[in-house]
Amino acid sequence: MNQIPALVRVFAYLSLLTVGGGMAAFPELKVLTVQVHQWLTFPQLVHLYSVGQMAPGPNMMMIVAIGEWAAGLPGAVVVLLAFFGPTALLSLIVGRAWKRLEKWPWRTSIQRGLAPVSIGLLLAGCLTMAKAAIFGWITAVIALATLLILLRARVNPAFLILAGAVIGVLAFVH
């Protein structure tokens, strides 16, 4: 079955939800790719997302893998265009109008109002992911240690994710 139209619809829609960051769209990403279209399982989604955190560049490039699984190379290309096209166009338009909007009093209201909502959406995304990724004390300690180290020290997060992989192998290979 041709998945291309569905990929375009899903990822163009998801792109408009990424207020504050990619994580904001995660709960909806799960519903659409796992439950509705069944392109992958929830553990697979969590794995791809997590591995994607080690990749350079914008941190949602794991969507390319979903596109590839659903429809090969064309799927991967379509997903990229659908996910970055709409927000790119919006940035271009608003970026050019921004100076003119300076006098518009609601500009500040929108910025102030959306800031806490976007943080809330990011947290909600974290919680959705944590439900799948945290089970038992070992994974809880890995997550907590990563959080505390990153808040207190300047470490490249990619190293901490690699450390997580090593601990995972040591702890879960029987």
Place this chain on the structure above:
Amino acid sequence: MNNEVAAKAAAKPLTTPVPQVSIPEIFWTFLLIGATSFGGGVVAYLRSSLVTKHAWIDDKEFVELLSISQTLPGLNATNMAILIGDRLRGIAGSIAAILGICLPGAILMYIVGMVYREHGDRVLAVAALKGVAAAAVGLVLATTVQLGRRSLAHVYDLLFVVLTVIGVNRLHQSVPRVLIVVGAIAILWYHPRKQEKGT
């Protein structure tokens, strides 16, 4: 209207002139950032390359573009690429910048996706991925906390954060519905009149 034009003309000499940068230069610079910005935090990489190293834009403009990026949907990294590319060379500059910053990670994840599909169920991979996923939760939480520290100013802000989380995770409402409802309440809460009183 006339005032606006006059204001613009007066402001013009004050803004720093946009340096003449070629499209291939833009593409190459963003490609380099896209290929080396390991561990997230692409914005920091953008700043050190574009503001410090190349001096294509100044810090003040960088921060202003960042605040546009954060308000709009879309990832900060790609929104910044669009906005900076547009400042440098118009639409062609935007396209060069976003292609450059996306390509390395996209190609890498394309390959990773295929490898994971073939070998993801091996004992070693399953174990490693459990650790990776747990660490990734810590990472995204840390990113969220750091962003929150910078952008949350009032106690009311915390209320809007909590309302949003409850809407998505407890009441199981869809993200757009929560975004529209809580977003509208928060924007109305900070409506212009309130702003004036506050300052």
